[in-house]
Amino acid sequence: MKYVGHSVTLDKDKCCGCTICLKRCPTEAIRIINGKAVIFGNKCIDCGECIRVCPNHAKKAVVDTLDVLNSFEYTVALPAQTLYAQFPGMRDRNIVLTALKKLGFDDVFEVSVACDAISRAVTQDLYFDRLPDHVISSSCPTVVRIIRSQFPSLLPNLLNYRSPMELSARWAKKLAMEKTGLPKEKIGCVFISGCPAKATSSKHPLGENESYVDAVLSISEVYPLLQPLLKNIDRPEILARSGPLGVGWAKSGGEAYASQASHSLYADGIENVIDVLEALEDEKIHQARFIELNACPGGCVGGVLAIENPFIAKSRITHIMNHVTPTIPTGSLPEDDMHLDEEVRYNPALQLDSDVKQAMIKMMKIKELEKQFNGMDCGVCGAPSCHALAEDIIMGRGTEEQCIFRKCRKYEERIAQLEKTLEESCERKEHDSK
Template identity: 50%
Template sequence: MDRFFHSVTLDSEKCMGCTNCIKRCPTEAIRVRDGKACIISERCIDCGECIRVCPHHAKRAQYDSLSVLNGFEYKIALPAPTLYGQFNHLDDIDIVLTGLKRLGFDDVFEVARAAELVSEATRRMMREGTLRLPVISSACPAVVRLIRVRFPDLCSHVLPLGSPMEFAARLAKDEAQKRTGLPREKIGAFFLTPCPAKVTDVRVPVNFERSEVDGAIAISEIFPKLTEKMEHLDQTEALQGAGVIGVSWASSGGESAALLNDKYLAADGIENVIRVLEELEDERIRELEFIELNACAGGCVGGVLTVENAYVAKARLQRLRRYLPVSRNHLEQEVRDALHWQTDLEFAPVLKLSDDMEQALQMMSDIDRICGSFPGLDCGSCGAPSCRSLAEDVVKGEAKESDCIFVLREEIRSMADVLGAIGGHAAGEKGREGLK
C-alpha cells in the first residue's frame, strides 16, 4: 500500500463536523478534528459510504470528464450494465449504445460481455478444484480492498481474476487494434462507472501493474448528455452483444446465479458485507462454495455515481432481460489466461499499531486501559467512531483523553470542586480574620 489515490475526497468548506460519516466508515478511516472531518488515506477503500450518508454533501468523488477523450485518436466506451437501468421505458440496449457513439465515442464494448467470460472462467476453475473454498468474488474493488486491510486470513479465498471492467478494456483494445491498425497508445478505453471504487481501481489497481482503462466517467456525469442524444436518434446500430448473464451482474446475486451452482451467498451493503466476512473469518460459514459481495446496497445499481434508485434500476433491468438470450460470449483458453491477476492479493497492515511486536503489545495494553476509562457509548462526540478508536488515537498521540466529553466533564467537575474548596477555605480564613 505504498501508492495512494482516492476518488473519495472532502470539501472542508461544506463539512459541518456532524460525525455521520465516522460512524458508517467500514475501516474507521475518518476522524473529526477541530470541527472538520479528515480522511486517513491509507485506511480508505473508496466504498463511497461517506458520500452516501453526508447530509451536507461535503464528501464527493473525483472522476474523469468527457474531455479526457481528447487525448486519444480512437475512443471506446465501456458501459457498465448498471447504465441500462437508469433509463425509463428502455426496451432496446442498442438505443443506449448508439447514443454513446453519437456522444463522441468511436466504438462501444459492453462490460456485460466481459462479465459473461469471467463467469465462464470462474465456473471452469471451480470445476477444476484449483480454488480455495468458499471463493469470494473479486468483482467489487471496495470489497477486495476491505479484505486486504481488515481480513488478512481471507486474502487467499478471493477469486484471482480481473474484473469485467478490466477485461472489457483489454478485449476492446485488441479488437480496435486489429480493425484500425492504430498503435495501442492511441486507443482509449473509458469506463462508465457507477461507483468511486472503480475510479480508484483504474488509477491504482491492486493486482495489475497498470489498468487497461484510460479513464472512468461517472454515470451521473454522462447521463443528461446521453439522454439528449438518445432522444434524437433517427436509427440505431446493432451493437448489443451480451445476454442475461452479463446484464445480471449489475445487481446483487447476478454473478452468483451465472455460476449455475446453488451453493452460494450474495450480500450487498457494506455493513452486511462485513458481517459475512467476519463469519467467514471465524469459520462459521462452511457449506457454501461461492460468496458474492457488493459494497453498495442492491449491487452496482446502488452505486453513489448513479442517478436512479437502486431498486427501480433493478426492476428495469429485470424487464429488459426478457428480450435477451442467456449468454452471447464464450471463453477461449488464451483469453482465460489473460484474465488472471498479475500478482497475488496480499495483506496490507495499515491498521497495525507498530512494527515492533513488544511496542505493539504495550500499546494494545494502553488502549485497553484508556478505553476502560471511557463510558463505552461510542457516541462519536469525540470525533472518533468508537471509544476504542479514540483510545487508539490517544496512544498514537493523535488525540487526548479529554476529547471524550464525559472525561472532560469529570475534569471540569473536579476542577470546580477544587476551586470551590479553595474558595470556601479562603472565605473561612477571611471570616476568622474579621473576628480578630
C-alpha cells in the first residue's frame, strides 16, 4: 500500500463532509474537499483525534488482520500493556498471555519487558548525567512526530532509545530464532496495539533503519476473539516476563515514575502535550529532568484502537501492577542494542517555502487575504479557519469561491445589479409606451 504518512483511512460512504474532524485536528491537517475529509499526510501527526471524534465512524485506522498468522512459520504476539486492561476483573497477565497462544500464536513476548529495560537504562543515565536537560520520552510516536514538524528546537531533547514496540520485537525475534533455528523472515512478530500511530511506525519507523514488527493487530479486533477464551483457562501457562513498572507505562505517568527521575513531568491529551512543548521551548520549564508525554487521554490506555474507557483501564492497570504475578526469566537480551540507529530529523511541514524571502512574500499575501474574510472560522469552506483558507489559496490549493460569506456577498451584489437592470428596463418600457 502507498505510504500516506498516517494510518487513517476514510470510508467515503460514511463521511458526510461535516466539520467535526476538521475543527478538532490539532495540526490543521484536514480539509473537506468535494464533501469528503482529506488528510495532508505531511502535516498529520497520526494522533487519531479524527478517528476518535467522527460521529459517523467514517474514519478508521489501517491495521493488519488475524490472517497474517498464516504468512509465517512461527509467530510471536507482542501485547501492548493496554490489552490487559480491557477485561473486567482481570488481574493475572498470564491468563491473557495464555489466551493469545490459544488464539493461534506460537509464543508471546510482553512489550512491558522492553519498558522495564528502558526504564532501568534511563535511571542509570539520569544517575550518571548522560541525558540532555529536560529529556523527553520518545515512546509515543505522535509526540515524536509533532516535535519533528512543529518543535524542531526540541529534537535534541528526545530520548535516544528505541520505542518499546521496536525493542520488544527485536528481542522477541532473537529469542524465537534461537529457539526454532528459523531465519528472521519466517518469524512473524505481531504487535497487538491500542494505537494507530504505532501501526504507522512499524511500516515507516523514525530513527530506525528497519522495523522488526511484521504486523500490527488492533486490540478492538483481538478483543472479541480473546474474551471467550479467557473463561476456559483454569491453570494459565506462566508466560509473563516483565515486572510491574513496565506494565505501568500504559497509564500516563507510569513511565515517568519508572524512570525514578528526581523531578519529572507528565502530560496526556494532545492539547496538553502541545502546551507543555510550547512551555519547554520558551524555557518556562526549569526543573523537570524527565518529561513523559502521551498524545492520548490517560496515556496509551486512551488509544483509539482500545475498547475500554481510559480511566477504567487506568485503574485496572494499577490492580494488575499490584497483583503478584509469577514470571519466567527474560532470556538473554542484548541490552547494548537499545539506542536508535539515527537521530530523528526535522520535517519542515509548517514552512511556506524553502526560501525565507519567498515565504515572507507568501505570508504577507496570506495576511492581506485573511483580512477579507470575516474571521468566523466556520469551516464551511472546507478549511479549519479563515487563516488556513487564505494559506490554501496562496499555496495554490484553494479558491476564494470556497468562502460561503464571500459567495453570498457576490450573489447579493449580482442580485442588486439585476434588480437595477430590471428597474431600468421597466422604466424604459413605461417611457416607450407613453
